[in-house]
Amino acid sequence: METNVITLKPLHDRVVVLPAAAEKTSAGGIIIPDTAKEKPQKGTVVAVGNGKKDEPMTVKVNDQVLYGKYAGQEIEIEGKEYLIMRESDIVAVL
Amino acid sequence: METNVITLKPLHDRVVVLPAAAEKTSAGGIIIPDTAKEKPQKGTVVAVGNGKKDEPMTVKVNDQVLYGKYAGQEIEIEGKEYLIMRESDIVAVL
Amino acid sequence: METNVITLKPLHDRVVVLPAAAEKTSAGGIIIPDTAKEKPQKGTVVAVGNGKKDEPMTVKVNDQVLYGKYAGQEIEIEGKEYLIMRESDIVAVL
Amino acid sequence: METNVITLKPLHDRVVVLPAAAEKTSAGGIIIPDTAKEKPQKGTVVAVGNGKKDEPMTVKVNDQVLYGKYAGQEIEIEGKEYLIMRESDIVAVL
Amino acid sequence: METNVITLKPLHDRVVVLPAAAEKTSAGGIIIPDTAKEKPQKGTVVAVGNGKKDEPMTVKVNDQVLYGKYAGQEIEIEGKEYLIMRESDIVAVL
Amino acid sequence: METNVITLKPLHDRVVVLPAAAEKTSAGGIIIPDTAKEKPQKGTVVAVGNGKKDEPMTVKVNDQVLYGKYAGQEIEIEGKEYLIMRESDIVAVL
Amino acid sequence: METNVITLKPLHDRVVVLPAAAEKTSAGGIIIPDTAKEKPQKGTVVAVGNGKKDEPMTVKVNDQVLYGKYAGQEIEIEGKEYLIMRESDIVAVL
Numbered sequence: 001m002e003t004n005v006i007t008l009k010p011l012h013d014r015v016v017v018l019p020a021a022a023e024k025t026s027a028g029g030i031i032i033p034d035t036a037k038e039k040p041q042k043g044t045v046v047a048v049g050n051g052k053k054d055e056p057m058t059v060k061v062n063d064q065v066l067y068g069k070y071a072g073q074e075i076e077i078e079g080k081e082y083l084i085m086r087e088s089d090i091v092a093v094l
Numbered sequence: 095m096e097t098n099v100i101t102l103k104p105l106h107d108r109v110v111v112l113p114a115a116a117e118k119t120s121a122g123g124i125i126i127p128d129t130a131k132e133k134p135q136k137g138t139v140v141a142v143g144n145g146k147k148d149e150p151m152t153v154k155v156n157d158q159v160l161y162g163k164y165a166g167q168e169i170e171i172e173g174k175e176y177l178i179m180r181e182s183d184i185v186a187v188l
Numbered sequence: 189m190e191t192n193v194i195t196l197k198p199l200h201d202r203v204v205v206l207p208a209a210a211e212k213t214s215a216g217g218i219i220i221p222d223t224a225k226e227k228p229q230k231g232t233v234v235a236v237g238n239g240k241k242d243e244p245m246t247v248k249v250n251d252q253v254l255y256g257k258y259a260g261q262e263i264e265i266e267g268k269e270y271l272i273m274r275e276s277d278i279v280a281v282l
Numbered sequence: 283m284e285t286n287v288i289t290l291k292p293l294h295d296r297v298v299v300l301p302a303a304a305e306k307t308s309a310g311g312i313i314i315p316d317t318a319k320e321k322p323q324k325g326t327v328v329a330v331g332n333g334k335k336d337e338p339m340t341v342k343v344n345d346q347v348l349y350g351k352y353a354g355q356e357i358e359i360e361g362k363e364y365l366i367m368r369e370s371d372i373v374a375v376l
Numbered sequence: 377m378e379t380n381v382i383t384l385k386p387l388h389d390r391v392v393v394l395p396a397a398a399e400k401t402s403a404g405g406i407i408i409p410d411t412a413k414e415k416p417q418k419g420t421v422v423a424v425g426n427g428k429k430d431e432p433m434t435v436k437v438n439d440q441v442l443y444g445k446y447a448g449q450e451i452e453i454e455g456k457e458y459l460i461m462r463e464s465d466i467v468a469v470l
Numbered sequence: 471m472e473t474n475v476i477t478l479k480p481l482h483d484r485v486v487v488l489p490a491a492a493e494k495t496s497a498g499g500i501i502i503p504d505t506a507k508e509k510p511q512k513g514t515v516v517a518v519g520n521g522k523k524d525e526p527m528t529v530k531v532n533d534q535v536l537y538g539k540y541a542g543q544e545i546e547i548e549g550k551e552y553l554i555m556r557e558s559d560i561v562a563v564l
Numbered sequence: 565m566e567t568n569v570i571t572l573k574p575l576h577d578r579v580v581v582l583p584a585a586a587e588k589t590s591a592g593g594i595i596i597p598d599t600a601k602e603k604p605q606k607g608t609v610v611a612v613g614n615g616k617k618d619e620p621m622t623v624k625v626n627d628q629v630l631y632g633k634y635a636g637q638e639i640e641i642e643g644k645e646y647l648i649m650r651e652s653d654i655v656a657v658l
Binding site: 336337340369373374376 | 383384385386387388390392423426429449451460
């Protein structure tokens with residue numbers, strides 16, 4: 001996988017995630033259930049905010065994460081679609 | 095029962111639960127009431143987050159737990175269906 | 189009344205209550221009003237959680253309690269129906 | 283007025299109130315307005331909880347109180363109807 | 377104006393207000409706007425609670441106050457109609 | 471502009487604002503957008519409360535302010551219409 | 565780009581943003597996704613409040629920011645349309 005470098009700095013507890021292509025089996029053996037296949041719920045963290053007051057961030061750049069199906073807002077950076085979401089929208093790190 | 099090992103790390107106060115097959119009587123004598131039989135409410139904890147700030151987790155891996163009927167999101171890991179939920183969705187440890 | 193022993197451990201501020209049979213007059217002289225007779229609001233505490241952070245529990249096992257009419261979730265243990273509810277659903281100890 | 287003794291212990295910030303009969307003029311000269319006459323809003327406190335954490339109770343047994351028209355849940359003890367409500371449902375002590 | 381003495385003690389942050397008669401111009405030159413004339417929004421404080429925890433009361437007995445149009449509950453004491461409301465329903469002291 | 475003196479004391483975090491006449495361009499060059507022209511959103515602060523506990527007020531008398539279109543309640547003092555609102559309804563000082 | 569100087573002082577945690585013209589590719593390579601093109605979500609911060617109690621502001625004047633599609637209120641200053649919004653409506657700094 002190529003390096004993920006973006007110049008965007010998320011505010012507070014937000015993270016930018018590059019959604020994985022909708023695939024049946026991932027490297028770590030995670031399979032997105034059928035009902036969710038049309039919109040991937042797995043992705044790679046590419047940018048992380050500084051956290052909220054007294055609450056540092058848990059995820060870091062390059063973490064593979066699972067996130068809620070309707071999490072985040074879409075933004076497009078240099079032709080690629082990303083999602084910007086709050087860390088609380090991320091349910092697990094693979 | 096075989097060992098439950100998954101590589102997924104839930105964030106904050108989330109836990110991953112392997113739902114029990116819908117059965118009439120469990121090992122501990124707990125019977126899921128008839129109205130809930132189509133979707134099991136009992137399961138085994140297979141992964142636990144680090145808790146929220148100043149609130150460590152109560153449940154641990156291999157705990158048999160009861161959880162609310164609509165708790166959690168389904169995820170599939172190596173062909174098995176799991177639920178990822180907040181610890182507050184768990185009502186009791188068997 | 190026979191001993192109430194269950195192996196289930198409620199999480200946090202939850203309690204397990206064995207609902208009393210819908211009767212007209214209880215031992216302590218409490219009568220459930222007519223409009224509530226089809227679902228008993230009185231019961232016996234059979235298991236108690238460890239409380240929430242900095243908030244120990246007030247009720248204890250074997251307390252006779254009154255609880256809100258729609259409180260709790262039903263669970264069945266060894267053929268008996270119990271309710272698992274938050275302590276805040278309990279309005280009084282008899 | 284006869285002594286008000288009940289064995290019920292309200293939890294936390296709850297109180298048990300014996301509603302006054304719907305009367306036009308009370309001892310203290312308080313008249314419940316016409317629109318509220320069908321359900322008395324005045325009563326006598328007969329049992330008081332221990333309060334919430336760091337918030338002791340203000341009302342005490344035998345206080346004559348005014349309370350919101352839809353406050354509390356009805357319970358019947360030895361043939362008399364009482365209301366069990368939170369202290370915040372009480373607006374004033376006569 | 378005659379002395380305003382009532383025996384009622386409001387709980388916590390509540391105050392009892394004697395509504396002014398709906399008049400066009402008040403002593404202090406305040407005119408209630410036309411749309412509000414059918415229900416006065418000005419009144420005199422006749423009783424004050426002890427405030428909430430760590431929040432003493434700001435208004436005091438005999439203060440002339442303006443309050444929100446739908447603030448409070450009506451109560452009748454010795455033939456006069458009063459309003460009992462929270463201090464936060466009072467917007468200003470004249 | 472004439473001196474703005476009123477005797478009304480707003481409670482807590484409330485301020486009294488004299489709305490500006492609906493004009494196209496103000497002294498400071500601010501133009502209220504067309505869609506808001508029928509109800510001015512600019513005004514002059516004429517009275518300020520003492521603030522909430524541990525939160526002193528930011529605006530002061532004679533500040534020119536912008537406020538939300540539906541902010542506040544109308545009151546009339548000596549023939550002039552004012553708005554009484556919370557400081558949080560004010561978005562900026564000119 | 566010309567200097568952005570405005571005399572308006574946002575209150576508390578609010579910021580004034582000059583929305584970018586709806587363009588397909590920005591200087592930093594960010595492309596607003598097609599579905600959002602009719603209303604730009606990118607802009608330049610031109611004024612910043614003093615923050616809320618114990619929460620200093622993160623963005624500063626001249627920051628290029630992305631903000632939620634329905635964020636803020638429109639105001640017009642010297643013929644230009646601006647948005648005044650809370651810092652929490654800003655999702656990232658470019």
